[in-house]
Amino acid sequence: MQPTVVDRLIEIGELFQRDMARTFEGTALTLARTAVLWVLHGSGPVTQQTLATALEVTPRNVTGLVDALEATGFVRRRPHPTDRRATLVELTETGEQATTTMVREHDELTSVLTDAVAPADRDAFARGLEAVAAKLRELVAPETAADTAEDES
Amino acid sequence: MQPTVVDRLIEIGELFQRDMARTFEGTALTLARTAVLWVLHGSGPVTQQTLATALEVTPRNVTGLVDALEATGFVRRRPHPTDRRATLVELTETGEQATTTMVREHDELTSVLTDAVAPADRDAFARGLEAVAAKLRELVAPETAADTAEDES
DNA sequence: TATTGTTATACTCTATAACTATA
DNA sequence: TATAGTTATAGAGTATAACAATA
Numbered sequence: 001m002q003p004t005v006v007d008r009l010i011e012i013g014e015l016f017q018r019d020m021a022r023t024f025e026g027t028a029l030t031l032a033r034t035a036v037l038w039v040l041h042g043s044g045p046v047t048q049q050t051l052a053t054a055l056e057v058t059p060r061n062v063t064g065l066v067d068a069l070e071a072t073g074f075v076r077r078r079p080h081p082t083d084r085r086a087t088l089v090e091l092t093e094t095g096e097q098a099t100t101t102m103v104r105e106h107d108e109l110t111s112v113l114t115d116a117v118a119p120a121d122r123d124a125f126a127r128g129l130e131a132v133a134a135k136l137r138e139l140v141a142p143e144t145a146a147d148t149a150e151d152e153s
Numbered sequence: 154m155q156p157t158v159v160d161r162l163i164e165i166g167e168l169f170q171r172d173m174a175r176t177f178e179g180t181a182l183t184l185a186r187t188a189v190l191w192v193l194h195g196s197g198p199v200t201q202q203t204l205a206t207a208l209e210v211t212p213r214n215v216t217g218l219v220d221a222l223e224a225t226g227f228v229r230r231r232p233h234p235t236d237r238r239a240t241l242v243e244l245t246e247t248g249e250q251a252t253t254t255m256v257r258e259h260d261e262l263t264s265v266l267t268d269a270v271a272p273a274d275r276d277a278f279a280r281g282l283e284a285v286a287a288k289l290r291e292l293v294a295p296e297t298a299a300d301t302a303e304d305e306s
Numbered sequence: 307t308a309t310t311g312t313t314a315t316a317c318t319c320t321a322t323a324a325c326t327a328t329a
Numbered sequence: 330t331a332t333a334g335t336t337a338t339a340g341a342g343t344a345t346a347a348c349a350a351t352a
Contacts, residue, residue, distance in 0.1 A: 008282040013166030015289040116288035117281040124274035125281030129161040135269035136168040238310040
């Protein structure tokens with residue numbers, strides 16, 4: 001029985017995770033922690049509450065992730081200027097470097113994988129991915145479609 | 154900036170995980186545990202050592218997963234007939250039912266996602282996925298290509 | 307000596323609940 | 330009264346190291 005579209009997509013997902021794990025080797029970074037850096041890279045300094053919402057995890061979870069990232073020098077906590085309950089989290093110089101590297105590697109991977117697809121197949125391939133993603137969004141969480149629409153900010 | 158091929162593939166991976174999590178809701182199953190059931194479904198009764206190799210985790214990890222699956226009735230431990238060091242793990246009736254359901258849902262998802270792609274794009278889409286998977290295998294672990302070749306058993 | 311599975315220990319990610327300080 | 334972040338507690342997955350039983 002040859003692999004189906006779903007088999008291939010699942011395999012690709014696993015390979016992506018393995019690729020990321022390989023990238024993190026020897027650093028204090030993990031998938032969850034880089035997700036925090038990624039959000040901060042796109043948003044600038046934000047409260048932990050905002051991070052919790054963006055990452056779809058609990059505030060308690062954010063405390064742990066920020067603790068770890070602060071201890072290893074990637075982010076810094078700073079008092080919120082007007083709301084004394086809140087804490088702003090921002091990237092340190094080390095954190096900025098890490099995200100810069102991540103962006104570069106992401107772009108390189110995009111090039112490599114795009115090149116791997118035969119030129120004549122690329123448009124159809126992109127349309128197929130878009131169609132599959134749209135259907136999955138619909139299946140998994142109807143409200144996620146709205147989230148994606150807001151992403152344009 | 155519109156999403157690239159890699160962005161889409163990452164999103165699809167996340168959506169798959171969310172879909173699986175939704176399926177497990179209310180059961181004692183998790184992603185790691187269903188991976189065990191999936192192996193047993195394909196292999197029949199095997200030792201924990203074999204499971205560890207197949208899942209690419211440590212034997213200690215397998216002990217924990219099998220403990221959990223045994224406690225919740227999905228698998229059963231049985232002495233190895235000839236090697237008294239080893240333990241055979243096999244699916245119970247409950248475990249068989251669970252894997253049957255998993256296979257059915259997997260097939261349904263395959264249909265739904267295949268149908269979501271425009272008929273004229275399907276061949277190119279499949280070729281593109283294959284090309285991307287092949288390139289990723291090459292990038293991530295040169296030896297994985299050999300693993301896949303052995304999969305025909 | 308090598309292998310199988312376990313106990314012991316530890317780290318990461320995740321969650322809920324209760325609490326403090328502040329709005 | 331509600332919100333931001335923390336402490337307390339718990340469970341899942343993962344790992345290494347040491348060990349007992351068996352090969």
